[in-house]
Amino acid sequence: MNERNFQKSYAPYFPLRGIVIFPHMVVPLIVGRPKSINAIEEALSTDKLIVVSTQKNGLIEEPEPKDVYDVGVGCEIIQVLRLPDGTYRIIVEGIERVKIKQFDLSPTIWHAHVEPLKSVYEPSTETEALMRLVSDKFALYSELNKKVPQDAILSLTNIDSPDRLIMVVISNLFVSVEEKQKILETTDVKEQLKYLHEILERENTILEISRKIDEEVRNRIEKSQKEYFLREKLKEIERELGEEGEGAGTISEIKNKMKGRKLPKYVIDKINEELEKLKKIPPMSPESGVIQNYIDWLLALPWDKSTVDTIDVKKAQEILDKNHYDLKDVKERILELIAVKKLKSDVKGPILCFVGPPGVGKTSLGKSIAEALGRKFVRVSLGGIRDEAEIRGHRRTYVGALPGRIIQGIKQAGVKNPVFLLDEIDKVGADFRGDPTAALLEALDPEQNNAFSDHYIELPFDLSEVLFITTANVVDTIPPALLDRMEVLTLPGYIDEEKLQIAKKFIIPKQLVAHGLESQDLVISDKAILKIINEYTREAGLRNLERSITKIIRKVAKEKAERGKIRRRITEENLRKYLGKPEFERESQEKKSLVGVACGMVVTLAGGDIVYIEATKMPGKGSLILTGQLGEVMKESAQAALSYIRANAEKLGVQPDFYDKYDIHIHVPEGAVPKEGPSAGITMFVALVSVLKGVPVNKDVAMTGEITLRGRVLPVGGIKEKVLGAYRANIRTIILPKANEIDIEDIPEGVRNNIRFYFIENVEEALNIALENEHREST
Known part of the structure; x- marks a missing residue:
């Protein structure tokens, strides 16, 4: 294609806003400013040649010479259309770059004195390499940016002039006015190619990143939409089959369990929060099981369930006397506690601590208190606990996490006001996993246990209605702060006469029934019982005495099963036949001084x-x-x-x-x-x-x-x-x-x-x- 020259050094001028025109570029323009219209009309009346350059700031309505670039393009007006509102729609073709040396200004029109701005170009291998790089980069740019017209790509195959290549490429790049103006003003073709290569490299990198991000977002959306579509289809199929989806069924089941429950608001809010999480998680996800297990625990706890105390001091006295022999002082203190609860049901009672040797009836006293009050009874053994989490629970972030022993006991009871026995509290120890007794301080303090905090539940649970009872063999190993929260009641043990009465009134009748014998099948004399106490057991409690009596009853039960109806009387003389040789001497003191x-x-x-x-x-x-x-x-x-x-x-x-x-x-x-x-x-x-x-x-x-x-x-x-x-x-x-x-x-x-x-x-x-x-x- 032959290069054209702009044949005028003085021509009408008008400024452009937001666009840079290059030689060989055909551009449609809308012209509405009066001075620009006058310039177009003057050009149309002569040779249709006009000079244009770009404003530095497109927001200026009436620019001055300092507001426009001094390098522009001499153009020819190819087509003109006058619009009804008085503006012109024209099509111009860039002919040649020009340098504006001076403006002639008048109130109605601008004229420009110009001279051609020629490119400096010497053919070389480097220039050829730069042209190929620019062509390749522009081809990639056109693939990444779908706004580039296909004609521009095809035209590259017929271009052998670097100047034309530069003008075609830059005119089709979506870059800033400043960058295009810099290309227009640069006369060294090699520098133009280098700068143009930098622009293309940057734009291609940005477009690559944008495309990658776009693909990731699109894939994510498509996957989400696909899952949503499939789930909706699955729900529809299950509805047609009369079935419900696993997730929907679980959520519906949970909501049904909540109906009719008077749960605290913070519990309801927490369950709803977890249900929202559950909806967004696939049913087969491990997290789904963790959330369901947590909600099950929240619903299983008796936030709104309690028993009504049936307080009758006389009946309580009968129950204690029926289950326990003697223990006058301890029984009196228990009856006082029950009497106070009858007079003031919301009293924050003391934490009773039964201290005594093994087998004296500490645990059974707790059961008797529960029976007397008509409450549920829960026993938790604390012996050997070294981990604080055993009391306060594990956080849900741990695999297999569970609430602590106290919350588990409350769930087991099914009510929020059971009689809660903490057995062997003196055998709790501390190690690197924490001090369990520190966690017990909150639970056993009536002033603060109305909002007990368990690490697993993460919600305050009211323990103020629980009647806590503790047991211990000694008080020396109980931390002072914990001991201070408890009222110690000592059970010292039983003397021989008391053991004799307990054996006759409680142990023997209970074990006869437990082994299927009747009272006439077996009679144990008082002297035989005393001999068992003195020579076969040596203890403050009754466990070994009960074991020895049970051993006798088992042997008699075997005889009855083999021979039918029998009647046995155990005396001092035949006791050895059933229990073997004595383990202790009858008199434990020295035989002589x-x-x-x-x-x-x-x-x-x-x-x-x-x-x-x-x-x-x-x-x-x-x-x-x-x-x-x-x-x-x-x-x-x-x-x-x-x-x-x-x-x-x-x-x-x-x-x-x-x-x-x-x-x-x-x-x-x-x-x-x-x-x-x-x-x-x-x-x-x-x-x-x-x-x-x-x-x-x-x-x-x-x-x-x-x-x-x-x-x-x-x-x-x-x-x-x-x-x-x-x-x-x-x-x-x-x-x-x-x-x-x-x-x-x-x-x-x-x-x-x-x-x-x-x-x-x-x-x-x-x-x-x-x-x-x-x-x-x-x-």
Whole structure:
């Protein structure tokens, strides 16, 4: 194609807005500004040639010379159409780039003095390479941008001039006016090609990214629409078949369960929130199962269910007496609790803690309270728990997460006001997984358990209506903060007479029924029962006694099954046939009084018991040897006893220089069992004086009490348990600190009347009572 030249150096001019015209470019324009219309009319009246350039800011309505670029294009008007509103629609063709040197301005029309702007071009391999790159990039651009006309792509095949290539490509690029103007103003063809290549590279990259994003969005939408379409079709098919979809059925079932329930608003809101999540999740997704399980737990909890207390103090007394023998003080406290609830139903009652050795009836007392109140009963064993999550639950983010023991117990009860027994609270421990007792603080505090927080449920649950009861063997291992929330009721254990009555009234009748026997089939004499108590069991509770009786009943049941109707009477003489040889001696105290052997009283997990402390002397230099796995406090008691004897040897009738001649050895038998506490001080003192004076200690005397270096005897704890333990061991003379005299009131009257008590304030008084051949005064 032959290149045309713009044959005028002075021509009419009008500015363009938002468009840049290049040589060889045919462009339609709408012209409406008066000066521009006058320029067009003047060109039409002559040679149809006109000069145009682009405004720097297209928003300016009346531009000045400084507001337009000084490089433009000389054009020829090809076609003109005057529109009804007075504007012109013209088609112009760019002929040649021109440089505007000067404007002639008048109020009605602009004229421009111009000169041609020629391209600088020398054919070279680099230019050829740039042309190919631009052609290839433009071809890719046209594929990515569907707005590029196909004619522009086809025209590239017939172009061998770089100038024409540049003008065709830039005129079809959708880039800014500034970038197009820069191409127009650049005269070096090589620089034009380089700049044009940069523009194409950038635009192609943007278009590639845009297309990728567009495809991802379209695919996602198409997949979602496809799933939606398929689900709707599936629902329609299931409706035609009279079936319901799994997800829809689950949601419908959940909503049906909610109907008629008076759930708290925050529970309803939480369930609805989870249902919205469930709708958006495919039924086979693991998350769907997690959400359904969580909602099931929320619906299973008795937010709105409770039992009505049937409070009758007299009936409660009958229930307690029917299920438990004696325990007068404990029963009295339980009846007080029930009576207060009758007078004020919303009272925040104390947390009762039953403390005592195994088998004394702590757990069954909880059941009796539930029966007396007409409430559901739940028992949770806390023994061995080391993980806080066992109490407060696991968060739902964990696989297999569940609520804690308390919420599980509430669900098991089915009501929000059960009698809740926390068994073995003294055996809860802490490790790296947290401290479970810290989680119990909230549950057992009446002031804050109305909004108990479980990590799994994540909603506050009201525990204020729950009657919590705890049990423990000892209180020493219960953290002080937790113990402070509870009212401790001690169950010390049973004496032989009480065990005899319990066996006759409760254990034997219950086990006969349990084994299919009638009362006339088996009779166990009182002496046989007492022999079982003394020679086959040694405990504060009743478990081993019940096991022994059950063993007898099983053997009789076997005989009845084999022979038919029978009648058996168990006596002392034939007891061994059913239970084998005795496990303990009938009398646990020493058979005779011995020098250096004194009987002390202790409290163990099995209740009260006696322990013999042995002392001996041997040639030496006054060393004190202590054995039997003694704790630090017990060792200090031995040191205090020895120091008092050395300081008062002459008054006590002991050789003043004994510590220069002898070593002293104190031993507490059952060395594998740890022993601790100050209450053995008086027993050690008596054993030491006995061995140093060579006078036996009376075998029928037991004692307890802490001593000081001044010889004072201080009070100790566990008096009731210790006295009952000594009584079970057939000891009937007991030495106690004077300050413990008030504790004798807690001991059953039947035991109290059969024991001679001596209350002392000074250690020397114990010698008059415990040592044989010493003067003794009864108190």
